[in-house]
Amino acid sequence: MKVTALVFLAGFSLILSGCAASGPKRVDGELAFSPESLVTMAESFAQAGDYGNALRLYQRAVSENPEHLGARSGLAKTYQSLGAVDAAIAMYRSILQQDPQNPEAMLGLGQMLVMKNEPEEALEYLKQVSARSPGNYRVYNILGLAYDLLGQHEKAQLTYGKGLAIVPDNISLLNNLGLSFTIQGQYAPGLRLLSKAVTQEPGNMKARENLVMAYVLSGEENQARNMAASFMDEEQLALKMQRYAWLKELESNQRAQAIFLGKTYFPKSGTEHEEAERVTTAMSSPATQEPVDPKKKRLREILAEEGREKSLMQGQATENNTGSVSAAPVAQTNRSPAEDNASSGNLEPDIPAHNKVAEAGNEETDESNPVASKKRGKVYRVQIGSFISEEMARAEWRRLVKNAAATLKEYTPLIRAFSPDGEKQFYRLFVHEIEDRPLAREVCQRLEERKIGCLVIFTER
Incomplete structure (x- = not known):
């Protein structure tokens, strides 16, 4: 990837030097390119993992041609890769307004709605994609999650099974199917599938933690402690055990939301203040959270960079009295407290998670x-x-x-x-x-x- 990025940047530099020699046209102080060229450049940056430049180029392409589907699709996928759920949802919706049968937009919107815990609306789009693309195993994974979040576990299990019929050893489908059985209280098949996932990827810490959780929920606490001893200290396990005890008290659909989305409270009654109070108490101590997700961290860095650039540009414009400076739109992250916590499940790609x-x-x-x-x-x-x-x-x-x-x-x-x-x-x-x-x-x-x-x-x- 690094070599590809360097080759691309070298070529990009030649393009710029060639343009400079012939007196290039500029827009707001930047070289003018067609939306197609901007999208091509953005895709190269995205493939190299440079989401900051990819985001800016996609935004610029959309600004120059708001109807360009390739630019808007790339922008939506970049938002999704960075964990900017609300921005991705808005962009996917805008694509579907222009192209109502766009399968990539329907799949992306369905996944983002699942991540935002809106499974009923997600089903509307995911069912259409599964009907039109029955060989796409990814849609069965996301569709199964939507059913689990609604408490429809039998449907979820059948759906994961359709995906596994296409890719029998897919770690994400194995994991989610095992968790679905466990959430429903069907511990034997759940433990068998989660054990298989750990056997396939012994270094997958999420899979190992899920298996420990399943042992605890099934009542096999000694087995859970023996397994956890290889990668948790006693204090970490004690805090995890608090959360597992809390999970046992939940309804199955709530348990699914807690496991797959990281939700930490389910208020039964009371005021908004009481609900907010539960966010800080319901098994959400730092030791139970995953490390800062690198995608969310990178998004914050990009937003900070854009904020600094905008301030510098505005300051320069004021100093030189050259008029207004337009800034590219900034992605907004989904800031729901319950969904900012770490996921124990395995969406594909994983649900972003971060401390804040x-x-x-x-x-x-x-x-x-x-x-x-x-x-x-x-x-x-x-x-x-x-x-x-x-x-x-x-x-x-x-x-x-x-x-x-x-x-x-x-x-x-x-x-x-x-x-x-x-x-x-x-x-x-x-x-x-x-x-x-x-x-x-x-x-x-x-x-x-x-x-x-x-x-x-x-x-x-």
Whole structure:
């Protein structure tokens, strides 16, 4: 890929030098190319993994010809590759408005809707694709997930089976079919399929964790512990066991959403505040989350780069008094808290996952009078997790200090008990000495760089 990218860039440089010699036409200060040329260049960048340049070239092609299907399709796929779910959905919908029977757009939109936990609408598109392309195993994988999220597990299993009839050893289909049986309570076939997936790819950590989870849910906890000992320490397993115990209490469709989409709460009643409270308590401690997804990380980097470029361009335009500068549209990520957490399932491609710095509280009021806010007894703190016991909270602090000594060694833990439902008690873990937002943001960002999830919240002193 790197060689291909270098060859392409060398050729691209020759094109630019040739254009310069003949006095090239420019648009907004950039060389003018046809949408077809821009799409070709964007595809080469995308194949080389340079999504930043691919995104900009696709956006430019769409700007020059909004009806160009190749440019819009490439832009949608780039958004999808970067985990920008909402942007991908919007682009796929626009393609289908122009070309209602476009199979790639229907498949892409169906997958994005599944990722956004909208399986009923996803089925409308996925069924059409499966009818028109019965040999496409990928559509059966995504269609099966949609059925599982709806609690229609028998349909899901038959659908995964159709995919396996085409590609018998596909790790994603094996994994999802095994999880479907496990979610339904059919543990024997579930364990058999998940074991086969692990045998085929021993280094696949997600497959191994899924098998451990299936053993726990089936009641074979000793077998689960024996297997987990090869790749988890005791504290990590203890936190995983909290989540597995929580999964047992869910309805099967909720269990599917928790496993495949990483959902961490299912409010039975109460206000939005109570629902938000559950997001930080329902088995979502940093130790249960996967590392930052590289696709989401790259998307944030691209957005940051575009933000800096836009500021520089605007500043230059103001300084030179040359008029307005147009910036390319920026992709928006899907920021649903439940779906930002890591997936235990295996979509193809995988559901993107990342930790994020999130904030809660009335920031406008708090910032307008920070002194008054502190007098009222409220401060900004970094919350690192919620646990079912104080001992587990302290154990997690010790583990994190080892992993992020440069950030946490000068601080001490603050552990507070709370009961969101008035019955079960949890324990929140905070960084004790931090009480203002700028420092909280800085520390949380440094923790995120170490792949440690955290929240910046406005809470009682």
